[in-house]
Amino acid sequence: MSEKSFMEKALDLDHRIIASVVFVIITVILLYPISVPFPISTYGQAYYDFVHSIPAGSTVGFMMGDTPSTKPQMKPSTVLTMEILWEKNCKIIYWCDQAISIPLMYEYIEDAVAKLDRELEYGVDYVNLGYIAGEETGQAAFFKDIRAVTAGVDIYGTNLDELPIMDEVNDGYDMPYGFTNNACQCSQPQYVRQWQMPYGVQLGTINCAMDLPAISLYLATGQIKGTAYGLLGSAEMEFLTELSVLPTVRLWPCHLQGCTSPYLSSWGTSSTSRQDQGGRANMAVTVGMILASWICIMLLTLLYGDNIVSRTAEHIYMGVIAAYELIINLKFFYEKGVLQIAQPGGTHFIIPVILGIMIYFRLSERTRWLYRYPMAILMGSMLGVTIRTTVFSQIIDQMLGNFPPIAPILGVPAGQAISNLIIIFGSLSALVFFIFSREFTGPERYVHRFGRLVLLGGFGATYGNTVSYRYELMAGTFISNILRPAELLPYSFGFVIAVAIVLVIAFKTGISQWD
């Protein structure tokens, strides 16, 4: 049997060793950050310029779709965008399309309001319309008639007609500028389809880092005016708005990506400020922070294989999140459906309420077929609203993006002409790659091959951005849940030792298997 070469041995390295090396490097860099200069990207500059180009006093729609995991990278740019808009006396209308985003929406608004020099008045300067269920169909319905979908009330149950900000806001046309804060790239096209395209909205987006390649085509066609992506976008916004305490340098604190100092202090110790609320609140916060660090440590043991500790944490998490989503969605069902039946002219809401109950007939084999009726309504409306604007936003507008003036060949510098030619032939070749119904054997196989290479290049770019995105997630987890505040570190490290002992016992006694 031949001896393995050093390279082969290196490539066969156990993933746990790689994870350990990464873990040690990140912890050291988080504890001892270094500072390096960084250039502002054109994306960051374009986003900043877009925010500043919005006329003073405009009505702006702000869809919040952030999640706890993407909060570390998207919160700073989101809060800064709000601040800039309010400094220009803009009126902001908030809502969210994810149940999990609701507490974050409160938190971001509170943080932005607290940072301003002037007092803001709810209902005049901003309004929170809460959660809108139904994903793309829900958003289409929302932009068509805001009052119908929200049942005419905001998140606190206040009648929209009593709020001055909503005086002349009824649909998507009444919000000429918009921002979406998306945690996942699959939801950006839906806002191009349902908001930008039909209503001509000037749209800016705040995304996690891995989204950039997927939305670059919308930036190229002008369907999205600017994007702040990932932690880099947040750092650039802080630098451009001169809010960073280190205006010419950026820390390299966490991994291979970087955070700014204010970000670290504001995010990492955001819960510390809540400790001043007095006895009971103080205790609840302290216990909460210890719990947060412990659940993170338990879940991170997953890196060393599926084990008794990680499984315990996973099941607790699953139970909590399942109940959370259920409560928020049933609340929506109750408030926007059931309660509306009793309202004047709302008798017809008995139809969706009955249909909603019919969905649960799926749980019994005998009545299972009845759930097909509400699902048919859901599917029919979802497919209809999706394909009607897909034709424009994702086919026609993208084809137009391959022609002048968006992609000129003549009368431009040679470098730009070559880039545009690559875009034109590359996109068409990539499209050809998806023709599976015939084999490419003739000269056209070179088109097919070129399309494959272009797609691989695009996926490579996505990989690069994804790596930075994932490291940003990890840095946020470490800073906010394990390393901060410093006075609770003994509890975290003590728990790490306890978990290690439990795992050793579990593996030695065979209770849990080392996979």
Added chain:
Amino acid sequence: MSETYKTTIPLFIISVLGIWMVAEYFLPFLSPLIPLTDMIRNYSTILASAAWGVGTAILCLLHGRRVYRQSKDPFWGYSILFLVSFVVMLLLGLFQGTTSGSGFNWLYTYLMAPAHQALYSTTAFYVTSAGYRVFRFRNLDASVLMICGMFVLWSVLPLLTGFIPILVPIAKWINDTIAVAAYRGFVMGVALGIIGLSLRVFLHKHKEVLG
């Protein structure tokens, strides 16, 4: 007859509603029907929220069954944890509400959100491990993937871009040219796929959608 109620009518509803939604957008003479269309879209949001409960109920039934048949599943103990945490969160939401300061919100802030972060963050280790094993100059395809990936990754490393600023325009060119070309082809392909699949559903060629 039962097939009519169970399959044909639901499929017919999908076709009519789907085509109606498209037609309403393109044909101005259908404007008198707009209030009705808006109403159906509004109903859809209510139905979508109700549908969440089915998934949750199935999950609870699955775990309940595991606890009930404990001898047949070695992991039934974890299902108890799931059910207990589910019930606690549910009761807090029902009786304390979802407002700031409630137990429901406390569990979100200090248990659900950190766990959400931690679970996603573990992927960083796997992405590193995968990149360590996969990225190499094996052939032209792998080389293109690796070169584009590395340049984009390097461009977001302040430690490198601070001293090698040329990385930023190179990565920007990759993002603005290669990625635009790739994703434009990809998105157009997906869009055509969505339209094709929708038409198949509308024409009752894809009955599986009913479940």
